[in-house]
Amino acid sequence: MKRVATAKKRIVRVGLASCGIAAGARPVYNFFCSELAKMPEKSFTLIRTGCIGMCFCEPLVEVEDEEGVYLYGEVDLEKARRILEEHLGAGRPCNDWVVYSDVITGREQDYLTRQHRILLKNSGKIDPEDIGSYVKAGGYRGLQKVLASLTPEEVIATLEESGLRGRGGAGFPTFLKWRFTRQSPGAPKYVVCNADEGDPGAFMDRSILESDPHSVLEGMIIAGYAIGSNEGYIYIRAEYPLAVQRLRLAIAQMEERNYLGENILGSGFSFHIHIREGAGAFVCGEETALLASIEGKRGMPRPRPPYPAQEGRWGKPTGINNVETLANVARIFELGPEVYKNCGTEKSKGTKVFALAGKVRRSGLIEVPMGISIREIVFAIGGGIAGDKPFKAVQTGGPSGGCIPASLAETPVDYESLAEIGAIMGSGGLLVMDDETCMVDVARFFLNFTTEESCGKCTFCRNGTPLMLATLDRICRGKGRPGDLKRLEELGEAIKDGSLCGLGQTAPNPVLTTIRYFRDEYDAHINEKRCPARICKDLIVYRIETETCTGCGLCTRICPVQAISGERRRPYHLDETVCIRCGLCLSTCHFDAIITISEGQDTHTADTNANTTTASGERE
Amino acid sequence: MAGTAEKVAYLQPGGPLRERIDQLIRRLGRGQETAIPVLQEIQKEFGYIPPELLPRVAALTGLCGSELYSIATFYSQFRLHPIGENLIQVCHGTACHLAGAEEITAALRRELGIEEGDTSPDQKYTIEKVACLGCCSLAPVITINGETFGRLTPEKAVRLVRGGAGQKKKETQNKKGVEDKAGPQNNVSPQNKEGRLS
Numbered sequence: 062m063k064r065v066a067t068a069k070k071r072i073v074r075v076g077l078a079s080c081g082i083a084a085g086a087r088p089v090y091n092f093f094c095s096e097l098a099k100m101p102e103k104s105f106t107l108i109r110t111g112c113i114g115m116c117f118c119e120p121l122v123e124v125e126d127e128e129g130v131y132l133y134g135e136v137d138l139e140k141a142r143r144i145l146e147e148h149l150g151a152g153r154p155c156n157d158w159v160v161y162s163d164v165i166t167g168r169e170q171d172y173l174t175r176q177h178r179i180l181l182k183n184s185g186k187i188d189p190e191d192i193g194s195y196v197k198a199g200g201y202r203g204l205q206k207v208l209a210s211l212t213p214e215e216v217i218a219t220l221e222e223s224g225l226r227g228r229g230g231a232g233f234p235t236f237l238k239w240r241f242t243r244q245s246p247g248a249p250k251y252v253v254c255n256a257d258e259g260d261p262g263a264f265m266d267r268s269i270l271e272s273d274p275h276s277v278l279e280g281m282i283i284a285g286y287a288i289g290s291n292e293g294y295i296y297i298r299a300e301y302p303l304a305v306q307r308l309r310l311a312i313a314q315m316e317e318r319n320y321l322g323e324n325i326l327g328s329g330f331s332f333h334i335h336i337r338e339g340a341g342a343f344v345c346g347e348e349t350a351l352l353a354s355i356e357g358k359r360g361m362p363r364p365r366p367p368y369p370a371q372e373g374r375w376g377k378p379t380g381i382n383n384v385e386t387l388a389n390v391a392r393i394f395e396l397g398p399e400v401y402k403n404c405g406t407e408k409s410k411g412t413k414v415f416a417l418a419g420k421v422r423r424s425g426l427i428e429v430p431m432g433i434s435i436r437e438i439v440f441a442i443g444g445g446i447a448g449d450k451p452f453k454a455v456q457t458g459g460p461s462g463g464c465i466p467a468s469l470a471e472t473p474v475d476y477e478s479l480a481e482i483g484a485i486m487g488s489g490g491l492l493v494m495d496d497e498t499c500m501v502d503v504a505r506f507f508l509n510f511t512t513e514e515s516c517g518k519c520t521f522c523r524n525g526t527p528l529m530l531a532t533l534d535r536i537c538r539g540k541g542r543p544g545d546l547k548r549l550e551e552l553g554e555a556i557k558d559g560s561l562c563g564l565g566q567t568a569p570n571p572v573l574t575t576i577r578y579f580r581d582e583y584d585a586h587i588n589e590k591r592c593p594a595r596i597c598k599d600l601i602v603y604r605i606e607t608e609t610c611t612g613c614g615l616c617t618r619i620c621p622v623q624a625i626s627g628e629r630r631r632p633y634h635l636d637e638t639v640c641i642r643c644g645l646c647l648s649t650c651h652f653d654a655i656i657t658i659s660e661g662q663d664t665h666t667a668d669t670n671a672n673t674t675t676a677s678g679e680r681e
Numbered sequence: 682m683a684g685t686a687e688k689v690a691y692l693q694p695g696g697p698l699r700e701r702i703d704q705l706i707r708r709l710g711r712g713q714e715t716a717i718p719v720l721q722e723i724q725k726e727f728g729y730i731p732p733e734l735l736p737r738v739a740a741l742t743g744l745c746g747s748e749l750y751s752i753a754t755f756y757s758q759f760r761l762h763p764i765g766e767n768l769i770q771v772c773h774g775t776a777c778h779l780a781g782a783e784e785i786t787a788a789l790r791r792e793l794g795i796e797e798g799d800t801s802p803d804q805k806y807t808i809e810k811v812a813c814l815g816c817c818s819l820a821p822v823i824t825i826n827g828e829t830f831g832r833l834t835p836e837k838a839v840r841l842v843r844g845g846a847g848q849k850k851k852e853t854q855n856k857k858g859v860e861d862k863a864g865p866q867n868n869v870s871p872q873n874k875e876g877r878l879s
């Protein structure tokens with residue numbers, strides 16, 4: 062898509078979402094800010110943007126000139142200076158650092174070209190702190206259309222046509238939820254945006270709110286209009302200060318321009334939005350707990366029905382939707398329902414945003430059409446496993462989800478297919494695992510999380526999850542007993558049946574799916590007291606490879622328990638009985654001379670053959 | 682830290698916190714709905730919620746003390762103990778766990794001689810465990826006083842903390858220290874030894 066050469070469009074964009082800032086984008090932005098001010102007038106405009114999605118090579122700087130777009134990755138001050146001189150000054154792009162471009166082929170080109178960006182089309186392009194930037198990109202066009210020409214019923218019918226399903230995890234059809242809320246007797250009604258994003262390893266909602274907050278707010282107003290509500294709440298995680306700040310700013314700018322407030326755009330429809338910051342409880346992502354928390358109570362779920370659509374905030378009909386769902390609503394009315402209908406599978410329409418992370422080479426925020434295979438996400442977009450290690454599994458749905466083994470990598474990503482294999486779509490966390498990931502440890506990790514986050518209301522969730530955790534703990538410490546797996550499975554089923562809300566009902570999933578697909582790894586822990594991935598501390602030893610050790614002595618100085626001794630320039634020795642396997646020497650050694658071995662194996666081949674698995678890491 | 686009397690004075694008419702709490706009450710009304718925002722405001726001021734203030738807050742908001750206490754203990758954001766000068770949050774989200782967050786915590790624990798959740802005896806450091814800071818691509822991640830540092834190893838984490846990164850030093854801030862210690866790209870160490878530790 063080559064652009065027509067116009068002298069006007071000369072822009073420098075710097076990604077300033079949380080991950081960019083953490084990677085050091087602020088000084089780069091400040092640098093361009095002061096340098097561009099010195100350049101002849103209007104040569105380049107500097108724009109602060111949100112997340113472009115290529116988190117793996119932040120900080121990102123995009124230069125758009127007459128030729129097209131050049132996205133530079135891993136820009137530090139030195140690179141910034143050269144980009145300024147060579148590209149902006151002399152018109153010679155620094156091609157070596159280009160990660161994506163529509164003129165040349167960038168280093169990480171397929172990461173973006175393999176995606177289908179509808180929802181994220183503004184992310185990384187517009188200035189999230191400037192409403193004008195959003196409007197210019199097509200923002201509020203959908204809202205205007207809705208307010209000027211559609212009845213609430215027609216809005217709901219359009220949503221039905223689009224096929225949009227809730228992106229918060231359960232995939233409930235959005236049009237139905239809105240229709241129920243609209244038809245429920247009782248007033249006033251409320252709209253709630255669920256921005257609690259509790260899945261530990263997911264950051265889709267944060268990124269959308271930081272990069273394109275107006276989309277979500279526009280979706281909320283449309284929701285209000287459709288269900289007959291004049292008041293909305295955003296319940297947002299307190300851990301997301303930048304998102305909160307940008308939302309506040311966006312709301313203020315909307316009120317100024319009358320996109321929000323009384324008599325919006327002269328339509329006669331009024332809507333107000335309030336922000337409520339969460340206080341750090343995962344269970345508050347569950348809709349009834351969230352409502353309790355907004356009301357100022359302890360966030361504990363209650364039985365449904367009545368559903369929030371019938372009795373929500375203060376007992377009034379309330380439409381609760383996820384951040385991504387609401388942003389999708391804004392797009393559907395901006396671009397038309399066809400854009401959604403024509404994309405995805407028969408039952409799962411549109412696109413889904415995933416937070417791709419873990420042992421994948423390119424991690425970040427991606428948007429893909431529903432129905433894409435897991436393999437395509439991991440390899441075509443993610444660029445495969447970091448360090449070319451074997452691909453073992455992906456985990457979706459966080460603590461409620463399941464692990465999908467590499468052998469099922471062709472599974473299409475849609476609500477039904479994922480549920481069929483025991484995993485869930487979830488809200489969009491997608492963790493990639495390699496052969497150095499211990500599945501028993503992963504199961505224990507998630508269970509530890511749900512145990513801590515259980516609100517304590519249901520006996521099975523409150524007392525059952527710690528029992529499962531204790532069993533897993535024992536297995537990881539090499540104290541597993543025959544019969545443990547059966548016990549875990551029984552307990553898991555009982556907790557699923559005996560819990561009121563989704564937290565308890567899904568908490569056993571990570572354990573049950575890992576037992577289902579990685580049983581031999583559990584067996585190795587229990588029967589052979591061996592951790593094939595060499596993660597579980599009680600089942601491994603550290604050793605120094607005499608052939609590789611140069612005797613530099615760095616490890617002896619860093620070891621907190623003086624387990625390493627030796628003479629300089631001669632191979633050192635590590636005393637396994639003293640070693641606490643803290644990992645300090647491992648991360649310090651420049652020569653990879655310290656290896657981990659899981660007991661009960663031939664020491665010489667242990668490191669390379671620790672996994673008795675096939676090359677692709679399949680264990681079935 | 683101020684003594685009980687001084688803290689209570691914050692809530693007297695004209696006290697610095699009183700105005701903010703009154704504002705919240707005007708906006709949200711006396712009663713249940715103000716509870717969480719008011720507690721958040723107090724924590725913002727003191728870094729924790731001094732339990733001795735709860736009866737006063739109860740009187741102001743019209744909630745009973747036990748109710749406030751039950752809320753303050755339910756939500757993990759609220760602390761009822763003061764924190765040290767520097768708050769170190771270690772992310773234990775999924776990505777960070779896979780990338781070796783346990784080892785980071787262990788190293789900091791050993792270095793500072795305190796458990797996760799505790800404050801060092803000299804009141805200088807508090808280590809806290811959090812779940813996902815939303816920077817999973819930079820895992821493992823910690824924050825020091827709100828500033829994020831990524832792609833750490835246990836050894837780098839210790840060096841960051843000891844080098845004063847992110848810490849409140851009025852004049853020089855931390856710029857120098859961070860750049861020298863954690864590599865050229867500010868907060869992120871340049872090369873990550875592919876999951877060696879994970």
Ligand SMILES: Cc1cc2nc3c(=O)[nH]c(=O)nc-3n(C[C@H](O)[C@H](O)[C@H](O)COP(=O)(O)O)c2cc1C
Pocket residue numbers: 226227228229230231232233235238255256257258259260343344345346347348349381382383384386387488562563564
């Ligand atoms: C334990 C638990 C945590 C949840 N966390 C979230 C969350 O962080 N964000 C979210 O949107 N939905 C979350 N949900 C799902 C919500 O209950 C609800 O289904 C969703 O907000 C509905 O929005 P949607 O129809 O747009 O998907 C959670 C559910 C459970 C059981």
Ligand code: FES
Pocket residue numbers: 261262263772773774775776777778812813814815816817818820821822
């Ligand atoms: S898991 Fe640590 S930042 Fe997300």
